[in-house]
Amino acid sequence: MKAVVLAGGEGRRLRPATFTVPKPLIEVDGTPILHLILRQLQSAGFTQVTLSLGYRAQLIEASFDGPHWAGLDLRFSLEHEPLGTAGPLGLLAPLEDSTLVMNADLLTDIDFADLFRRHKKSEAAATIALVPRHVDLAHGVVELDGENRVAGFREKPRMSFLASSGIYVLEPSVLRLLPRRTRYDMPALLKDAAARGERVEGHVLDAAWHDIGTPEQLAAADAALRADRARYLGAFEQHGPGGGTNSAEEAVRG
Template sequence: MRAIILAGGKGTRLLPYTTILPKPLMPVNQQSIVEIVIRQLKHNGFDHITLALGHLAHLVKAVLGNGNHLDVKIDYSLEDVPLGTSGPLSLIPDLDDTFLVMNGDILSDLDFKDMLQFHRERQAVATIAVHRRKVHIDYGVLHRKDYRLLKYEEKPTIDYEVSTGIYIFQREIINYIHPGVYLDFPELVKMLIHNERPVMCYPFDGIWFDLGRVEDFQYVQERIDALKDAIPFLSPNGHRSNPDLYVPASTYREEQPYEA
């Protein structure tokens, strides 16, 4: 199976950490983010990995090479100009009928095999892994019609689902991407929905960090000893450093920095 890792951005959200290193090479527990992701993908049957690169591509290629040390085949797709999060897919030849796409800065315990099975069972053209988040509002929220107050909420909590940046696609989606044209995933998904193509949401309530955010990156660094027992391959020398010490994902969902 083939997986595409999007790793071409400049990592501006992670400054000043990414002043020298590209975001996929940021260190987490003595290895780079992207190496953890690749080990997880390999464990789930994805043995052909294509990295879509742009900014500081030569450094990523120098570290990962052809993938022999990770027991996978690694190749690269280079964009001369930024093409967004969907545009780079148009540059990749010989895509499988079904393939996975994910951001290169995600740290998670998501079961890629289960998501793939979910996608196939529902005959989806696109499946998005979604994660529930909560945002606490520190103000009184007013609901009104014209000038009349209808409802007052004191410091409410908003509960919603967000895209994790992990997708499974059918090759059909390439028909909606014009070569060399900038296109982000939200626009691609909107086109699929407009054309009544089946787009599914895969609910995921496990551990998920967007390491492109300074808050998440710092959170993980500060709690690495606990997280390495819960997230596959966060420990450089094994699947989990100690499976007997596995901590339920719910422990971390309640602590994540979104919930201020």
């Protein structure tokens, strides 16, 4: 199985930390988030992973210079200018099979292999991994009818919705819609695919999911990983990638 991890962003909301360290190398409980993601993908059976890089690409490449990544076909693609959340895929050689695509700023325990299998079984052209989210509003919500009369009132309600996790499985037919070297975002790509008759599905997953895009979100992810590393790293807490006795801590940190 193949995957692409989009790791080219500047991480502006995490400044000043990202002035020197690119966001994919920001540590969560002492481990760079991108290293965590690659260990999860490797554990799920992905054998080839392409990292789409931009900001401080050399630092990210250098972080993978070590024996702990043996057995993983790790490739690098460089965008010389920001191309959005889908545009970098247009720089890759044409893909020949289903490919998992995800952002590099996520801490999650989503079962990537199961998501991939569900996508293949559905025969969809694109699958979006969705996570339920809830927001408790601090204010009362008033509803009016067509004549401005109060029709309803809810005191500090909880609003629920399905959020895109930033994790997708895409077929080559979808990726062929991408223009070359043009900024393009994933929602636009999926909307274009659906407009052309391609089947775009969403799979709702009951999983932990943390975006580390802001200091507050990073702190929440750090606490979650510290509380239960085995939940996110599974077998790597007990064994290294080759099934030996190295701990995940040693394998991931190098």
